[in-house]
Amino acid sequence: MVREPAVTLHLSRLSPSWLDPITSFLENGKLPDDEKDAKKLRREAAKYAIIQGHLFRKGFSQPLLKCLHPDQTNYVLREIHEGCCGHHIGGKALARKLIRAGYYWPSMMADSKEFVRKCVKCQENANFHKAPASELSLLTSSRPFSQWGVDSWGPSWLVLDKSSTS
Numbered sequence: 001m002v003r004e005p006a007v008t009l010h011l012s013r014l015s016p017s018w019l020d021p022i023t024s025f026l027e028n029g030k031l032p033d034d035e036k037d038a039k040k041l042r043r044e045a046a047k048y049a050i051i052q053g054h055l056f057r058k059g060f061s062q063p064l065l066k067c068l069h070p071d072q073t074n075y076v077l078r079e080i081h082e083g084c085c086g087h088h089i090g091g092k093a094l095a096r097k098l099i100r101a102g103y104y105w106p107s108m109m110a111d112s113k114e115f116v117r118k119c120v121k122c123q124e125n126a127n128f129h130k131a132p133a134s135e136l137s138l139l140t141s142s143r144p145f146s147q148w149g150v151d152s153w154g155p156s157w158l159v160l161d162k163s164s165t166s
Contacts, residue, residue, distance in 0.1 A: 015070070015071060017069050017070050017071075018070075018105075018106060019055055019067055019069055021041055022041070022044065022045050022048050022055065023050065023055055025041055025042070025045045026045055026048060026049070026050050026055075027050060048067070049064065051064070054066060054067075055067040057104045062099065063102065064102075065099065065102055065103060065104035066102055066103055066104065067103075067104050067105060068103055068104070068105045069105075070105070073105055073108075073111060074115075076098065076101075076103055077094070077098070077111065077112065077115045078115075080094065080097055080098055080101060081094055081115060081116070081119065082119075082121075088116075088119065088121055088122050088125075089116075090116055091109070091112045091113030091114075091115070091116040091117070092109065092112070092113070094112040094115070094116060095108050095109045095112040095113075098112065
């Protein structure tokens with residue numbers, strides 16, 4: 001069971017992000033002026049907890065996940081995908097591995113897929129789909145084998161006429 005994130009991050013200045021409204025509500029009780037937005041924030045903030053100054057996402061079947069700022073996500077993606085334990089996995093698998101490592105951010109799945117799509121080593125060694133160069137076409141003939149002299153009873157030269165056998 002993961003008790004702490006495997007990669008620690010220390011950034012001094014962070015730009016505004018999705019974390020700010022949730023953090024300010026949980027720490028200070030600050031709500032937006034719009035009643036609809038305030039209700040939405042209250043509902044969303046119930047899924048999070050602040051522990052020792054860090055925002056964590058609560059889950060039913062998973063441990064607390066450390067919420068990452070958008071400025072931190074690229075480093076963590078690179079470390080998990082290409083780092084000492086990384087083995088250039090696909091986008092969905094990378095997102096699941098990030099969750100197992102103890103991290104969370106809302107656009108994790110899309111960011112993981114985009115990161116893998118831009119990875120040069122993954123693109124060089126990828127298993128490419130072996131699709132035909134042109135579209136396959138259906139047979140349009142009502143008797144497709146007539147061009148080779150074959151009908152539903154076999155080759156036409158094998159079909160014997162009853163009048164010739166008697």
